[in-house]
Structure formats: C-alpha cells, structure tokens
Amino acid sequence: MLKYCLRCRPRVILAGIMLCVLLMLSVYNLAVIGSVPLTGNDYVIAVRNSLSTVHAPENVIRHNRMLQDANYKDFSVSPDSGHFAGGQVDNKHQPGELRDSNIYVDDDDGGGAVGGVPPGVTPLSSSFKEGYRTSSTLVSNATRKLPDAIIIGVKKGGTRALLEFLRIHPRVRATGPEPHFFDRNYHEGLAWYREQMPLTTPGQLTVEKTPSYFVTRDVPKKVYNMSRNVKLIVVVRDPVVRAISDYTQAASKRPGMKPFEQMALLDNRTGLVNSSWGAVRIGVYPKHLDRWLKHFPLRQFHFVSGERLIVDPAGEMAKVQDFLGLERVITDKHFYLNQTRGFPCLKKPGGSGKPHCLGKTKGRQHPSVDPHVLQRLRDFYKPFNLKFYQMVGQNFRWPT
Incomplete structure (x- = not known):
C-alpha cells in the first residue's frame, strides 16, 4: 500500500499517505477494540x-x-x-x-x-x-432478552435509586435510559424492545425501569401480552411527599410555575383537591393497582417502601433480592449515607474508592408548603392509602 502511494503524483502523495495511515489505524482499532465483545459479563x-x-x-x-x-x-x-x-x-x-x-x-x-x-x-x-x-x-452465550422484571413505578418514588442499587448484583443487568416501550414506543414492536435490553449470560436477570407504566391505562394488558410471568416492582412513597417532589422537579424545569398550593387545590376556601393534576393523581395508588390486578396476581408484585429505601437501603434490597430469587449479595457494606443530602450513596466493599452518589437532583430541597394544604391533602389520600394497604397486605404507615 505504501509503495503504491509513493508512485502517485506529488499532488496526491499527502492524501495517499493520510489514507494509508487511516487504513492502518482502522485495522489496528479493529484488532484491539472491534474484536472485543461489548458485553454484560x-x-x-x-x-x-x-x-x-x-x-x-x-x-x-x-x-x-x-x-x-x-x-x-x-x-x-x-x-x-x-x-x-x-x-x-x-x-x-x-x-x-x-x-x-x-x-x-x-x-x-x-x-x-x-x-x-x-x-x-x-x-x-x-x-x-x-x-x-x-x-x-x-x-459466547450472551443474548438480549425481554425483561424478567420491570420496575413499573412510581414516579418520584425512588425508582432510580432502586435500579442503581440493583445494578450492584452480578446476576442483574439493567437498561440505561427508560425504554418507555409500553406507553410511548409500542408501535416499534417487541424486536425493537428486545434491542433496548442489555446483553445477559445464562443465569442473569434482565431488568428495565419506566415509572410511568404504573399509571398508564393500557400498559398492564400490553405487558401481560408480552409475558404472563414477568415480575413487577413498584416503589411507593407517601403520596403527599411524592406530589411535592414531583412539583419540585417540574418547577426546576419551568420557572414561573404557580406555587404548589395553587396547583394542589381548586379552591383554597373549600379545600377542594385538584385530583386531575398529575402530581396528585399518581398518588391514588389503589386506582392504578386495580388495573394491574386484572391481569397479574398479587404474588407477581413486590412493593418497595421509598422511605425505607433511603433510611435502610440494605433491608429493602434484601427483600427485593428475595423476590427476584437472587442470593443476598447487596448488603449494608455497599451503602454510605450522605449526611448533607440525606440520601444513600454506593461504596466499594472494603472502603476502596469514593462513594458513588446519584445525581444532584436526588435529595433536592422541597419548598415549604402551607400546613393547611398539607393536611387537606392528607385527608384526601387517607381512604386511598388505607385501601392500598389492604390490597397489598402491607402498612406503609404514612402520616395522616
């Protein structure tokens, strides 16, 4: 190749040399990087x-x-x-x-x-x-497969933290960005959905997370049509605090947004709650769960306490691992509490390396809310919370 380049006219010698170098680099990169499987081992x-x-x-x-x-x-x-x-x-x-x-x-x-x-x-x-x-x-046996488990909700409940904690387990491989297949990209088909999944080897579980699945009306049936045996994980949180967190995130992206109190109540005098506002509607957990229970038995669900996931991540992760049929690899040695943000970070066992904390948006400071509005929301959610506790057989002890 070099001899050929040297026979070329002087005007194209430089271009020829550059082409030769690029070809040589391409071959080198193919040998060094291209032959390396991009895998999930x-x-x-x-x-x-x-x-x-x-x-x-x-x-x-x-x-x-x-x-x-x-x-x-x-x-x-x-x-x-x-x-x-x-x-x-x-x-x-x-x-x-x-x-x-x-x-x-x-x-x-x-x-x-x-x-x-x-x-x-x-x-x-x-x-x-x-x-x-x-x-x-x-x-050699790594493949992409449809998920064994899906974290279906809820938004601002702690789903990102749960997924990051699950990634520690050597038998878990999870998606990066939320696929939003069943609520936004269903028209792409299952082949497209499978391509969004990570490579896994035999014995590893594939997990994806899209919190909006829990509250989207036609998603349960679509998931059921994909797999009748998929395991479903729901991270729930005090719906009042969850609504404030939801508002805080939205307000950070949209300056000039109305105060939380004006969004949450239709009439401040009567205290009528704006149940059509998404931040409030998501917290009516039994309504959403009822749609899912028409397709899946309760035994295929696991409900994670968003509050406990922060104060006792190892304890909550032990239950998640049991539900997924995994050995308890993720323990308290993997967590470090960031005192400033009040949020757990991941650390290397043995204390090597700096703790890996979630993004700056996690543990974001919430605005101060009028106590009257807070109490009105608690009164609104109380019957729904009691019904939810009864449906799942678990008391989350949210304030009333």
Missing part, C-alpha cells in the same frame, strides 16, 4: 498506563455499567472519580509497564483478587496504551 478490566504522573502501573477495574453509560468509548475517566478501583502500587516496574501481578480484579461481588486474574479473563498486553478486554468464553 461480570469481569471488565480497564487499563490506563499512559499517564506520565503514574509512578507504578495504574491497572484499574471499571464496572460494566460505567462502560455502558459511556458507550464503551470513554477510557479517560480520572482514577479518583469513584468509578475506578486503583491498582497495586509498587516500585518494581517502570511507568507504563504492565504485569499480571499488578492487576486488581473486582468481580462485582465484593470479592476480588490481587496478583491474579479470574478464570476466563485475559489481561491486556503491555503494548496497549488504553483499552479493555473481556472473556470470550464468558460472553
């Missing part, structure tokens, strides 16, 4: 050994979820971001030199090995500057 090794400030090889592990979030392209996240666990530090090797004895492996299960690599995982050659490689044996 338990072991993902990300290596960065090209930083001039590193005095020992910086061989680090990156959880597969982080690779998914970055579309498998971002290998330059700083090691103190909380997404990496640092490699062993020693003075036996020169910067940029990779040795198996320095590889730190995190198997997503609180285990790990220093000085060794788990079966089926191939360490990178020291000739690579940046990159990652996963085991072809572990992913």
Whole structure:
C-alpha cells in the first residue's frame, strides 16, 4: 500500500499517505477494540498506563455499567472519580509497564483478587496504551432478552435509586435510559424492545425501569401480552411527599410555575383537591393497582417502601433480592449515607474508592408548603392509602 502511494503524483502523495495511515489505524482499532465483545459479563478490566504522573502501573477495574453509560468509548475517566478501583502500587516496574501481578480484579461481588486474574479473563498486553478486554468464553452465550422484571413505578418514588442499587448484583443487568416501550414506543414492536435490553449470560436477570407504566391505562394488558410471568416492582412513597417532589422537579424545569398550593387545590376556601393534576393523581395508588390486578396476581408484585429505601437501603434490597430469587449479595457494606443530602450513596466493599452518589437532583430541597394544604391533602389520600394497604397486605404507615 505504501509503495503504491509513493508512485502517485506529488499532488496526491499527502492524501495517499493520510489514507494509508487511516487504513492502518482502522485495522489496528479493529484488532484491539472491534474484536472485543461489548458485553454484560461480570469481569471488565480497564487499563490506563499512559499517564506520565503514574509512578507504578495504574491497572484499574471499571464496572460494566460505567462502560455502558459511556458507550464503551470513554477510557479517560480520572482514577479518583469513584468509578475506578486503583491498582497495586509498587516500585518494581517502570511507568507504563504492565504485569499480571499488578492487576486488581473486582468481580462485582465484593470479592476480588490481587496478583491474579479470574478464570476466563485475559489481561491486556503491555503494548496497549488504553483499552479493555473481556472473556470470550464468558460472553459466547450472551443474548438480549425481554425483561424478567420491570420496575413499573412510581414516579418520584425512588425508582432510580432502586435500579442503581440493583445494578450492584452480578446476576442483574439493567437498561440505561427508560425504554418507555409500553406507553410511548409500542408501535416499534417487541424486536425493537428486545434491542433496548442489555446483553445477559445464562443465569442473569434482565431488568428495565419506566415509572410511568404504573399509571398508564393500557400498559398492564400490553405487558401481560408480552409475558404472563414477568415480575413487577413498584416503589411507593407517601403520596403527599411524592406530589411535592414531583412539583419540585417540574418547577426546576419551568420557572414561573404557580406555587404548589395553587396547583394542589381548586379552591383554597373549600379545600377542594385538584385530583386531575398529575402530581396528585399518581398518588391514588389503589386506582392504578386495580388495573394491574386484572391481569397479574398479587404474588407477581413486590412493593418497595421509598422511605425505607433511603433510611435502610440494605433491608429493602434484601427483600427485593428475595423476590427476584437472587442470593443476598447487596448488603449494608455497599451503602454510605450522605449526611448533607440525606440520601444513600454506593461504596466499594472494603472502603476502596469514593462513594458513588446519584445525581444532584436526588435529595433536592422541597419548598415549604402551607400546613393547611398539607393536611387537606392528607385527608384526601387517607381512604386511598388505607385501601392500598389492604390490597397489598402491607402498612406503609404514612402520616395522616
């Protein structure tokens, strides 16, 4: 190829050389990256050994979820971001030199090995500057399948936190963005829906989350037509607090929105609640659940307390894992309470690395609401809450 380029006229020599370089780089990238399966297996090794400030090889592990979030392209996240666990530090090797004895492996299960690599995982050659490689044996049977479980609601109840906590489990693989298949994209068909799911290996569960499913009228039947055996998870929260949280999120995006009190009540004198307002309507849980129970038995539902998920995440996650038929891998060692925001963060077992907290919108400060309006809402929700407790056989003890 190079000889051919050199025979070209002088005017096109530069263009020819550039084309040659691009072709060579394409072949290299195909060999280094293209041959690597983009998978959902338990072991993902990300290596960065090209930083001039590193005095020992910086061989680090990156959880597969982080690779998914970055579309498998971002290998330059700083090691103190909380997404990496640092490699062993020693003075036996020169910067940029990779040795198996320095590889730190995190198997997503609180285990790990220093000085060794788990079966089926191939360490990178020291000739690579940046990159990652996963085991072809572990992913040869990886497929995309329709979800085994769906987090169907409720909005502002704690669904994002639940999904992030579930991702810790090595037997769970979850979608990134909410697919909104059954309420917005149903016309795309099941083949499209399957493509939105992550790759899983045998024994792993596929989980998706779209909170609007719970309150959308025709979704239960559509889900039933997909699978009669799918497990359904609902995160519920005190409907008054949930409505305020919903309003707070909306107001942050729409400056000039009316005060919460004016939105919640149709008439401040009579205290008539605006039950048609979405923030209020979502909290009428028994109405929505009744539609689902026409298609699925109660045993296929699990109801998570949004309040308990914050104050006792390990306890709530133990029940979720039992419901999904998973061993209890996610425990209190995975959580750290952010005192400033009053919200739990994820941490590496053993205390390595910085805690991974959810986005800044989680734990957002709520506005102060007129006590009269709060009490009127509590009076409005009280009969619905009591009926909901009876339907699910669980008392969430929301204020009255």
